[in-house]
Amino acid sequence: DIQMTQSPSSLSASVGDRVTITCRASQSISNYLNWYQQKPGKAPKLLIYAASTLQSGVPSRFSGSGSGTDFSLTISSLQPEDFASYYCQQTYSTLTWTFGQGTKVEIK
Amino acid sequence: EVQLLESGGALVQPGGSLRLSCAASGFTFRSYAMSWVRQAPGKGLEWVSAISSSGDSTYYADSVRGRFTISRDNSKKTLYLQMNSLRAEDTAVYYCAKDRGGDDFYADDYWGQGTLVTVSS
Numbered sequence: 001d002i003q004m005t006q007s008p009s010s011l012s013a014s015v016g017d018r019v020t021i022t023c024r025a026s027q028s029i030s031n032y033l034n035w036y037q038q039k040p041g042k043a044p045k046l047l048i049y050a051a052s053t054l055q056s057g058v059p060s061r062f063s064g065s066g067s068g069t070d071f072s073l074t075i076s077s078l079q080p081e082d083f084a085s086y087y088c089q090q091t092y093s094t095l096t097w098t099f100g101q102g103t104k105v106e107i108k
Numbered sequence: 109e110v111q112l113l114e115s116g117g118a119l120v121q122p123g124g125s126l127r128l129s130c131a132a133s134g135f136t137f138r139s140y141a142m143s144w145v146r147q148a149p150g151k152g153l154e155w156v157s158a159i160s161s162s163g164d165s166t167y168y169a170d171s172v173r174g175r176f177t178i179s180r181d182n183s184k185k186t187l188y189l190q191m192n193s194l195r196a197e198d199t200a201v202y203y204c205a206k207d208r209g210g211d212d213f214y215a216d217d218y219w220g221q222g223t224l225v226t227v228s229s
C-alpha cells in the first residue's frame with residue numbers, strides 16, 4: 001500500500017503568516033493528490049485536487065504543488081478561518097486510497 | 109443543493125453487524141462514484157471504501173476488506189456500508205462522500221455530516 005507522510009504534525013502560526021505543509025508518498029503517485037481542510041466537529045472540505053487545481057469556491061490564498069512523491073500545500077496569508085487540520089490524500093492506487101496523518105494549524 | 113445524509117450509526121457489541129445508509133439528493137446520484145471515510149475519536153481521516161457510479165467496481169482499505177461491503181441503489185439514491193465482524197478499532201464517525209466526477213482525478217467534493225459507530229461491550 002502507498003503510505004502518505006505529512007509534516008509537520010502541527011504548527012503554530014499568526015494571522016498573515018505564510019504557511020507550508022508537506023506530504024510525501026512512499027512511491028510515485030504522479031499528481032493524484034488531494035488536500036482537505038477539516039474544522040473540529042465538521043466534515044472535511046476539499047481544497048485542492050490533482051495536486052494543484054483549486055476546488056471551486058476555495059480562496060486563492062490556498063495553493064498546491066508537487067508531483068511524483070513530494071507535494072506541498074501553501075497558505076499565502078493565514079486568515080483566522082484557516083486554523084484547522086489539513087490532510088493530503090492519494091488516489092493513484094487502483095485498489096486503495098490513503099490519507100496522510102494530518103497537520104493541525106494552531107494560533108500562535 | 110447537494111445533500112448527503114448518513115444514518116444507521118449505533119452502539120454495537122464486538123463481533124456484531126451494522127448497516128450504514130447515506131441518502132443523497134441535489135445531484136444525479138447514478139453518475140458519481142461514492143466513498144466512505146471514517147475518523148476515530150481524536151484521530152485522523154481513514155479512507156474505508158469506494159464504489160463506482162454503476163456499482164460494478166468496489167474498493168476497500170486493507171483494514172476492512174472481507175468484513176465490510178459497500179453497495180448502492182441508484183434507484184433509491186442511497187449508498188450503503190454493511191459492516192460485519194465489528195471490532196473496537198472500527199469505532200469512529202463514518203462519513204459518506206461524493207466524487208467530484210468528470211475525470212480520473214478522484215476527490216470528494218461533498219460530504220455528509222457523519223454517523224457515529226461505537227463498538228463496545
